[in-house]
Amino acid sequence: MNAQTTGRFAWKSHIGFIVTVVGLAALPFIMAVMEGLPVGSLLANDSSTAKFLQGLLVEVFILAVFAISYDLVLGVTGLLSFGHGMFFAFGSYLTGVLLKTFGWPLWAVLVGAVVAGLFNALLFAVVLPRVKGITFALVTLGIASVFDILIRTQELNPYTGSDVGLQGIPRPDFLNPVDDRLRFYYVTLAFAILVYLIYKRFVDSPTGRVCVATRENENRALTIGFNTFYFKLAALMVAGITASLAGMFNTLYKPLVSPEIAGLGFTVEGLLMLLIGGIGTLSGAMIGAAILRLMEYYLSRWFGESSAFILGAIYVLIVMFLPYGIVGTWRLRRLDIAAGRQRLLSMFTGRQRETPDEGKL
Amino acid sequence: MPETILETRDLRKAFGALLAVDGVSVQVQAGAIHSIIGPNGAGKTTFFNLLSGNIRPTSGQVLYKGRDITKLPLYRTAHIGMGRSFQITNLFPNLTAFENVRLACQAMGRNNFSFWQPARHFTRYTDRTVAILEQVGLAERAGQLAGTLPHGDQRKLELGIILGADPEVLLLDEPTAGMAAEQVPELMTLIQQIQQQGSKTVVLVEHNMNVVMSISDRITVMHQGQVLAEGTPAEIAANETVQSAYLGGLYELDQQDREPAA
Ligand SMILES: Nc1ncnc2c1ncn2[C@@H]1O[C@H](COP(=O)(O)OP(=O)(O)OP(=O)(O)O)[C@@H](O)[C@H]1O
Ligand SMILES: [Mg+2]
Numbered sequence: 001m002n003a004q005t006t007g008r009f010a011w012k013s014h015i016g017f018i019v020t021v022v023g024l025a026a027l028p029f030i031m032a033v034m035e036g037l038p039v040g041s042l043l044a045n046d047s048s049t050a051k052f053l054q055g056l057l058v059e060v061f062i063l064a065v066f067a068i069s070y071d072l073v074l075g076v077t078g079l080l081s082f083g084h085g086m087f088f089a090f091g092s093y094l095t096g097v098l099l100k101t102f103g104w105p106l107w108a109v110l111v112g113a114v115v116a117g118l119f120n121a122l123l124f125a126v127v128l129p130r131v132k133g134i135t136f137a138l139v140t141l142g143i144a145s146v147f148d149i150l151i152r153t154q155e156l157n158p159y160t161g162s163d164v165g166l167q168g169i170p171r172p173d174f175l176n177p178v179d180d181r182l183r184f185y186y187v188t189l190a191f192a193i194l195v196y197l198i199y200k201r202f203v204d205s206p207t208g209r210v211c212v213a214t215r216e217n218e219n220r221a222l223t224i225g226f227n228t229f230y231f232k233l234a235a236l237m238v239a240g241i242t243a244s245l246a247g248m249f250n251t252l253y254k255p256l257v258s259p260e261i262a263g264l265g266f267t268v269e270g271l272l273m274l275l276i277g278g279i280g281t282l283s284g285a286m287i288g289a290a291i292l293r294l295m296e297y298y299l300s301r302w303f304g305e306s307s308a309f310i311l312g313a314i315y316v317l318i319v320m321f322l323p324y325g326i327v328g329t330w331r332l333r334r335l336d337i338a339a340g341r342q343r344l345l346s347m348f349t350g351r352q353r354e355t356p357d358e359g360k361l
Numbered sequence: 362m363p364e365t366i367l368e369t370r371d372l373r374k375a376f377g378a379l380l381a382v383d384g385v386s387v388q389v390q391a392g393a394i395h396s397i398i399g400p401n402g403a404g405k406t407t408f409f410n411l412l413s414g415n416i417r418p419t420s421g422q423v424l425y426k427g428r429d430i431t432k433l434p435l436y437r438t439a440h441i442g443m444g445r446s447f448q449i450t451n452l453f454p455n456l457t458a459f460e461n462v463r464l465a466c467q468a469m470g471r472n473n474f475s476f477w478q479p480a481r482h483f484t485r486y487t488d489r490t491v492a493i494l495e496q497v498g499l500a501e502r503a504g505q506l507a508g509t510l511p512h513g514d515q516r517k518l519e520l521g522i523i524l525g526a527d528p529e530v531l532l533l534d535e536p537t538a539g540m541a542a543e544q545v546p547e548l549m550t551l552i553q554q555i556q557q558q559g560s561k562t563v564v565l566v567e568h569n570m571n572v573v574m575s576i577s578d579r580i581t582v583m584h585q586g587q588v589l590a591e592g593t594p595a596e597i598a599a600n601e602t603v604q605s606a607y608l609g610g611l612y613e614l615d616q617q618d619r620e621p622a623a
Binding site for chain 2: 201202204205206207208209210212213216217219220221222223224225226227228230231234
């Protein structure tokens with residue numbers, strides 16, 4: 001927060017961002033070099049290990065976008081949504097159905113996913129004026145469950161494949177993860193970066209600041225004159241569109257849709273990503289998604305069956321020792337350090353602290 | 362004949378069987394400092410909540426500039442010119458003092474749905490915020506999180522947030538509640554200054570009788586949800602019902618209020 005008003009720490013966070021982006025952009029080449037492969041083979045889409053790792057990172061990027069969209073709703077705006085997975089699943093299914101059953105071109109699918117995201121946001125927003133807090137959690141969970149049930153019904157089997165899910169979805173020429181994985185890698189990387197930058201800007205904007213104020217103290221936000229409904233709606237719409245697009249990329253990459261992503265489990269996974277990375281920090285959500293997916297993969301590779309247990313233990317440790325997540329705890333530390341320095345300074349300059357806050361209610 | 366800016370007609374609020382506000386009709390003159398006093402539980406805060414739209418009355422009306430605002434949504438009251446502070450500090454605790462006030466400034470502007478420009482680029486709000494923080498004496502604390510400010514500073518911030526919207530009527534519910542005694546005169550002087558410079562109307566709930574008697578133009582005494590008496594400070598001081606029912610008791614209460622700070 002200090003950084004925002006004084007701009008003192010800004011360059012540091014930019015450095016982190018730039019290093020991450022450059023690193024991820026260079027990663028396919030670094031991996032190729034580490035494998036002792038000529039760069040040419042990478043471009044020719046030959047190397048299978050590099051290709052596999054690129055695929056893993058594509059999944060990370062897609063999940064990171066899902067996580068950051070959840071963070072905007074839950075962490076930034078304070079809307080306790082337990083149906084967020086539906087935003088993603090809806091986009092996934094829609095993409096699959098539009099490509100497979102209706103044979104839409106990619107650009108039209110993209111438009112469709114955006115519209116679907118808006119539609120979902122409005123669906124959640126309809127109940128907003130009436131329910132708050134835990135009730136909102138239950139209602140959104142209910143809406144998502146209805147969606148889950150719908151896609152599994154036999155009546156919709158020709159479209160959704162009910163319990164089996166959607167398979168055999170045609171791959172568009174432009175974005176074909178098998179023929180040109182490197183392109184898919186860069187497209188999803190660019191997508192994730194773009195979403196991050198847009199979200200950063202949104203949260204720093206007047207609209208985003210009111211979303212934060214709504215989370216902090218909705219009653220006060222209303223009293224000073226904000227109709228908080230519209231700001232919650234704005235957050236839901238932005239998150240709805242991005243999650244829906246992430247779902248679209250998910251389908252394009254796999255290319256299949258498993259009904260699992262429509263269940264509560266997927267939302268809970270998003271919640272875990274936020275907890276690991278730090279709720280309300282944006283970058284934390286993306287880092288959390290990366291950690292979760294990579295840990296899942298490597299632990300199951302190294303430990304096989306017992307990986308789930310180890311994973312669970314690691315979550316518990318993180319929540320115990322980093323209660324605000326990785327990024328959240330890091331920011332608090334930094335604030336602590338800044339406050340400590342100020343205290344130290346005031347001891348030397350002799351400026352007294354005011355009376356201890358006994359009357360604080 | 363001065364104009365009535367805020368008026369209630371037979372206002373009632375029941376919490377179950379308890380009538381917290383029981384048929385209160387009050388007229389507040391524009392440009393006046395109008396104090397509401399009364400013992401703990403008299404219904405002052407509830408009355409304020411009804412005025413500002415934080416809760417809805419069971420029956421009765423609230424009129425602002427002659428217009429019925431009883432059913433006005435809470436967020437609208439700020440836009441028609443009413444600013445409200447809370448007895449129990451009610452801030453955005455994890456935002457800086459600066460951001461607390463800046464939000465209040467932004468609320469009255471037309472940029473609430475600018476979702477692309479960073480908020481700090483809107484200098485008409487940030488400049489105003491700087492001026493207000495200066496005015497309430499929090500300039501040096503601008504970057505500190507509101508929740509970590511000392512209590513006295515939080516009270517000043519409450520006032521700063523109201524000023525952000527530049528209201529015509531300030532509803533101040535015990536603005537000095539819990540403040541150290543030596544800080545009270547400073548804040549009251551500030552409130553008086555703001556009231557006079559902007560020719561604003563102040564409705565004030567305050568327990569400190571010295572303060573109330575010295576700065577009020579008019580006083581309404583509440584007791585068990587009802588208006589016990591109303592008049593100028595001199596009239597109230599001389600009123601026998603008030604003396605026996607309330608002021609006698611309040612003197613002690615006043616002393617208690619001061620003790621922890623002494
Ligand atoms: N939300 C509520 N639900 C039930 N009872 C309430 C509620 N709010 C206030 N009351 C009751 O209404 C009565 C009036 O309370 P109120 O807070 O308005 O008094 P007050 O005059 O502001 O007192 P104080 O001087 O202590 O601030 C009290 O008996 C209180 O317990
Ligand atoms: Mg009160």
